[in-house]
Amino acid sequence: MSILNTVASMAKGPAAPEHAQVAGGLMDELAARGGVGSLIQAFQRNGMGSAVEQWSQGNTQPNPTAIENGIHGTGLIDGIAQRTGLAPGVVRGGLAIVLPLLIHHMISNNHVTPSGVPTGNQPEPTSVLQSMLQKII
Helix, strand or coil: CCHHHHHHHHCCCCCHHHHHHHHHHHHHHHHHHCHHHHHHHHHHHCCCHHHHHHHHCCCCCCCHHHHHHHCCCCCHHHHHHHHHCCCHHHHHHHHHHHHHHHHHHHHHCCCECCCCCECCCCCCHHHHHHHHHHHHC
16 A cells, blocks of 8 residues: 555545645655655755754744745655645645654654664654654544
């Protein structure tokens, strides 16, 4: 079962399907792009390491501007939009919710350092996705 199929089976509520689709698309894109570590490193390169630091400490308030700046030049929004069939604006809104949760989860569970270096065994993407979806749907 693909990640997007898992998402579709879990999503409930008015905004949940879109946020869940964005979460699934994000996990698929990250799997093809080097994982969460490469995403964190993009934030560092784009001068948004402070956002990663805040999220790693549990402040996962949506910050669309920080996300937009952090992923600038990665093509991540377009990639997720293509995978999910969602409009880029919907993807941006979903990432504002999902991305801080993902980064917090991965850093607080010692799967990756705040600088983006993977540590130890990496969790299954479906497990990470389920953890995130429990917080957003």
